[in-house]
Amino acid sequence: MAKQKKMVEAITSMDEDFAKWYTDVVKKAELTDYSGVKGCMVIRPYGYAIWENIQKDLDARFKKTGHENVYMPMLIPESLLQKEKDHVEGFAPEVAWVTQGGQEKLAERLCIRPTSEVLFCEHYQKIINSYRDLPKLYNQWCSVMRWEKTTRPFLRSSEFLWQEGHTMHETEEEARQETMQQLMTYADFYRETLAIPAVIGRKTEKEKFAGARETYTIEPMMHNGVALQGGTSHYFGDGFAKSFGITFTGRDNTLQYPHQTSWGVSTRMIGAIIMVHGDDNGLVLPPKVAPIQVVIVPIAMHKEGVLEKAKELADKLSDTFRVKLDDSDNSPGWKFSEYEMKGVPLRLEIGPKDIEQNQCVLVRRDNREKTFVSLDNLTEEIPKLLQAVHDGLYEKALANLKEKTYTAHDYTEFLDIAANKPGFIKAMWCGDVECENKIKEETGGVKSRCIPFEEEHISDVCVCCGKPAKHQVYWGKQY
Ligand SMILES: [Zn+2]
Numbered sequence: 001m002a003k004q005k006k007m008v009e010a011i012t013s014m015d016e017d018f019a020k021w022y023t024d025v026v027k028k029a030e031l032t033d034y035s036g037v038k039g040c041m042v043i044r045p046y047g048y049a050i051w052e053n054i055q056k057d058l059d060a061r062f063k064k065t066g067h068e069n070v071y072m073p074m075l076i077p078e079s080l081l082q083k084e085k086d087h088v089e090g091f092a093p094e095v096a097w098v099t100q101g102g103q104e105k106l107a108e109r110l111c112i113r114p115t116s117e118v119l120f121c122e123h124y125q126k127i128i129n130s131y132r133d134l135p136k137l138y139n140q141w142c143s144v145m146r147w148e149k150t151t152r153p154f155l156r157s158s159e160f161l162w163q164e165g166h167t168m169h170e171t172e173e174e175a176r177q178e179t180m181q182q183l184m185t186y187a188d189f190y191r192e193t194l195a196i197p198a199v200i201g202r203k204t205e206k207e208k209f210a211g212a213r214e215t216y217t218i219e220p221m222m223h224n225g226v227a228l229q230g231g232t233s234h235y236f237g238d239g240f241a242k243s244f245g246i247t248f249t250g251r252d253n254t255l256q257y258p259h260q261t262s263w264g265v266s267t268r269m270i271g272a273i274i275m276v277h278g279d280d281n282g283l284v285l286p287p288k289v290a291p292i293q294v295v296i297v298p299i300a301m302h303k304e305g306v307l308e309k310a311k312e313l314a315d316k317l318s319d320t321f322r323v324k325l326d327d328s329d330n331s332p333g334w335k336f337s338e339y340e341m342k343g344v345p346l347r348l349e350i351g352p353k354d355i356e357q358n359q360c361v362l363v364r365r366d367n368r369e370k371t372f373v374s375l376d377n378l379t380e381e382i383p384k385l386l387q388a389v390h391d392g393l394y395e396k397a398l399a400n401l402k403e404k405t406y407t408a409h410d411y412t413e414f415l416d417i418a419a420n421k422p423g424f425i426k427a428m429w430c431g432d433v434e435c436e437n438k439i440k441e442e443t444g445g446v447k448s449r450c451i452p453f454e455e456e457h458i459s460d461v462c463v464c465c466g467k468p469a470k471h472q473v474y475w476g477k478q479y
Pocket of ligand 1: 429430431432435462463464465466467
């Protein structure tokens, strides 16, 4: 009986239709599936394994700086949510409510957490009494729900996975340090683990988190020039503490309010990985979060000794790396395409001729470069190649970020760039929300991304209204 030839289906090219390309990759790399509830996604094993690797890395970073994990309930009584005015106003439009338990209608509606500030505050109110109880450095890994109208896997979904850190401090200075430390933890994680460069800075008043005094953000650029808010860190001051009556007896024996922060990143990061590194052959995964770092493909598998040798290598290498041996009866060509689609950083090919010469071929996913490596040197050579893939991905993403960042000196130039060149625009701003609104309206959605920590002086006046400029801002469209 003739064997049926299995084909890896082609995907839409990025340049032809970026949105379609994204959906194709998510589906064909088996990251998610749709569920019966619009906006809620099934994260399949390969997608979830990426999230587990992200979690492991970040969790270790959080614990190293003294944070502890806790778990809060998923339901919030309406009265509790309403305790902080700005916060409830910010979240009310996208909250899902539970109104019935079993057969009975509830006396008070319960919201499914869109974020957990109020739950942490209610708890902190009970356990913080003295300066000796501070700081409290808590983090939670959970899912949250925000009722979204338009959804896309990982980028915008009604339910998504994230971590939310909520901390309380004795002084403003300490809380501000925490806010900045966590922002930098995210920036390092993006660079060192995800191989993604980003613009970092402070959000404007209009774009900051509901109830926060200041919001800081990581803004990576996707391959097509669109921004993704990659992670945020907020300084709250003592606003929530006052609303929730959280007080402590200070070192001078007076009653004081603690200073608060919160910070979070979510499964959106997987969307960033796809859109920053992916290409027309599918996913390209940064080695540190790739569920499979090396896939072993035996060549001429039926020849004596080949499969045995491949198994021996898989056994040996899986002590150090995440390895998969594909000994299925699909053709080597099919396997090459399949693992390219899945973004596996390195492919190890081994056939009869290689075995004769005590070597194998290693192929990089990012640039398809081939290296012949002696079987005796694999444990030394693989880490070098994985690092080379990481560095190659970072350099390519950085080049894209630089290439698609433009400077606008006046409004005509700003509108021209916004209409014709997808990417970030550097321009001066007066500080007024009216200019942000006007720009957003007249450009079809360009928003302020952030005020960078190191501002450039482009001109003396606001690019939009011509009044004296207060800041240099990064502008851009976002997912
Ligand atoms: Zn202005």
